[in-house]
Each structure stands twice: as structure tokens, then as C-alpha cells.
Amino acid sequence: MVQPGKPQRLAYIDWMRGFACLLMFEVHSYDSWLGGSARDSHFMQWSQLSGTIPAPLFLFLAGVSFALVSDKMRAKGATPNQIARTTILRGAEILGLGLLFRVQEYLLGIPWAPWTDLLRVDILNTIGISIMLMGVVGRLTRSRAANIAVALAAAAGIAFATPFLYTTWRPRWLPWYLESYINGVHIYDSPRPWLFPIFPWAGFAFAGLALGYLSNWLDARAFQLYPDYDYWHTSPNFFLARVAIILVIVFASYVWCRWGLGQVGFSPMIQMGQTSLLVYWVHIEFVYGRFSILTKNGESIPMATLGFLIITGAMVLLSIARTRWTDHRAEILSWFKRNRGSVAEG
Numbered sequence: 001m002v003q004p005g006k007p008q009r010l011a012y013i014d015w016m017r018g019f020a021c022l023l024m025f026e027v028h029s030y031d032s033w034l035g036g037s038a039r040d041s042h043f044m045q046w047s048q049l050s051g052t053i054p055a056p057l058f059l060f061l062a063g064v065s066f067a068l069v070s071d072k073m074r075a076k077g078a079t080p081n082q083i084a085r086t087t088i089l090r091g092a093e094i095l096g097l098g099l100l101f102r103v104q105e106y107l108l109g110i111p112w113a114p115w116t117d118l119l120r121v122d123i124l125n126t127i128g129i130s131i132m133l134m135g136v137v138g139r140l141t142r143s144r145a146a147n148i149a150v151a152l153a154a155a156a157g158i159a160f161a162t163p164f165l166y167t168t169w170r171p172r173w174l175p176w177y178l179e180s181y182i183n184g185v186h187i188y189d190s191p192r193p194w195l196f197p198i199f200p201w202a203g204f205a206f207a208g209l210a211l212g213y214l215s216n217w218l219d220a221r222a223f224q225l226y227p228d229y230d231y232w233h234t235s236p237n238f239f240l241a242r243v244a245i246i247l248v249i250v251f252a253s254y255v256w257c258r259w260g261l262g263q264v265g266f267s268p269m270i271q272m273g274q275t276s277l278l279v280y281w282v283h284i285e286f287v288y289g290r291f292s293i294l295t296k297n298g299e300s301i302p303m304a305t306l307g308f309l310i311i312t313g314a315m316v317l318l319s320i321a322r323t324r325w326t327d328h329r330a331e332i333l334s335w336f337k338r339n340r341g342s343v344a345e346g
Contacts, residue, residue: 015253015267087131091134121181121186282318
């Protein structure tokens with residue numbers, strides 16, 4: 001199922017990216033702007049619950065997109081080396097954009113932003129590294145069955161190693177800016193749950209439903225495997241619960257776009273999904289950054305909700321402008337050249 005007029009894109013994939021963007025706007029808006037008693041309310045707690053979904057969904061979709069691109073290249077006769085080179089370079093590009101984003105946030109945050117924020121591990125960094133890792137795995141495996149098996153093994157390994165790497169197996173011998181890519185320790189004495197290190201986040205790019213059986217078997221054992229079991233941050237069960245939610249979203253998105261109203265008329269979700277990197281990048285500055293449209297930690301629920309709606313609408317408009325520029329760039333540039341020539345002649 002593809003978008004009309006755009007056979008290279010799958011509508012339900014773009015719809016899911018757009019849905020992840022919407023959840024991200026909602027979580028970031030209330031987190032940045034709610035203040036006073038509203039910040040300690042049940043509304044705030046429930047608004048942040050959906051914050052556990054966008055990052056896994058983006059990573060999961062990165063894995064889906066990787067498979068689609070690899071199969072497409074393979075069907076066109078690309079060699080394993082060519083596929084690996086293309087995908088690894090794409091991952092490096094995303095990683096580079098993630099580092100550039102940190103530079104932007106640091107410069108806009110001067111003078112109060114610490115220089116260590118330049119090396120903070122954010123979601124773009126992990127998406128880039130995940131794509132690079134999948135490129136390496138794809139090069140080492142020859143068949144689709146082997147790809148699936150290794151992906152399941154990688155997801156399981158990442159999920160079940162995470163609690164150890166956050167506690168007893170912490171690579172303390174690494175500089176903090178490298179250890180942070182393993183467990184999100186950053187400059188602190190323990191890993192931070194609000195960062196996006198490889199463990200467990202990269203596991204979502206490799207995840208599969210079969211891991212649920214392994215987790216259920218492990219939970220039924222009488223012995224305690226982990227010295228410190230933190231369900232909401234490092235638990236394999238929480239990892240798999242989010243995978244299950246993502247799979248439900250994938251199914252619902254596919255049905256909605258195939259047989260529902262997902263592609264009837266204009267779809268804001270699909271629109272934002274086509275430019276998810278851009279709207280992620282821009283909305284951060286207007287929610288958390290110097291140009292926040294509302295007072296941070298100082299708004300009521302109605303005002304924060306209004307801000308969320310404004311941000312969402314603005315990002316849809318920005319996405320439309322971006323895709324129209326891409327589709328009509330040659331015409332727009334030609335118009336400017338003609339008018340510039342007319343002014344010069346006059």
C-alpha cells in the first residue's frame with residue numbers, strides 16, 4: 001500500500017511517524033509548560049505516560065524502513081557491500097545531524113547551557129547508531145532468515161544485558177561521554193532515564209514479537225537474575241511491553257490507511273510523517289528552547305493544551321511548506337530568477 005502519486009513511500013509508515021510526532025509534541029508541551037499544582041496533578045502523570053512510546057516507535061520504524069530499503073536495493077541487483085555502504089552512511093548522516101542538533105541547542109542556550117550538553121546522547125544519535133549497526137549486521141548475514149534470526153538475537157541481547165550495564169557491568173573505565181552511549185550516565189554518578197543510550201533503545205530497531213515468549217519464561221523462574229530490577233527503566237518486560245504496543249500501533253495504522261480513512265483527503269499524520277526529522281528538530285526549540293512560546297513550568301492545563309495545539313498546527317504547516325518546496329523547488333527558483341532579472345533590467 002503506497003501513497004497515491006508517491007509509489008516510493010508507504011502511507012501507513014508515514015502515518016505512524018506522524019502519530020509518533022503527535023505524541024512527542026503532547027509529552028514535550030506539558031512537560032515544558034505545566035507549572036504550579038498542575039505539574040503535580042494526575043493529568044500531568046497521564047500526559048507523560050505516552051512519552052514511553054514515541055522514541056521506541058521511531059526506532060522500530062527505522063528498522064522497518066531499513067528492511068524495506070535493503071530489499072528494494074537487493075531487488076535492483078545491489079551487492080551486499082553496496083547495501084551496507086548505503087545504509088551505514090545513512091546512519092552516519094543521522095548521527096551527524098544529532099551532533100549538529102546538540103551544537104544548535106548549546107549555542108541557543110548560552111550562557112546557561114553547560115558545554116557537556118554538546119555530548120548528550122539524544123534520540124537522533126541512537127537512531128543513527130542503530131541504522132549503522134543494522135548495516136553491519138546486514139552485511140554479515142546472507143539470507144532473510146539469517147537477518148531475522150540475528151535481529152531477534154540482537155534485540156534479546158540488548159534487552160537482557162541492559163540491567164547489568166546499568167549496574168554491575170557498568171563500563172566505568174570508559175570516559176563518561178562514551179559510557180553515556182552504553183547506559184546514558186552522562187556526567188552523573190548513575191545512568192539517567194531521560195537519555196537515549198544504545199541499551200536498551202537500539203533494541204527496538206531489532207525487536208520482534210518472539211521475544212515475548214522468552215521474557216515470560218524468564219519471569220516464571222524462581223531465581224532472581226538481576227541484582228537491581230527496575231521495571232520502568234531497564235526491565236526486559238517493559239521493553240517487550242512497548243514492543244507489543246508498537247506492534248498494535250503498526251497493525252492499527254495499516255488497517256486505518258488500507259481500509260479506513262487514513263488516506264481520504266489530507267492526512268496531517270502522513271504529512272508530518274514525511275518530514276518527521278524536520279518537525280522534531282524545530283518543535284524542540286519552541287517547546288523547550290530559547291524561543292518557547294509559553295512560560296516554562298508556569299502554565300495551567302488549558303494554556304499548555306492550547307500551546308500543544310498551536311505547536312501541532314504549526315508543525316503541520318511547516319511540513320506542508322517543506323514538501324511543497326521539495327516538489328516545486330525548480331519552479332520556485334526559476335520564478336525568483338525571472339523576477340530578479342526583471343528588477344535588474346528595470
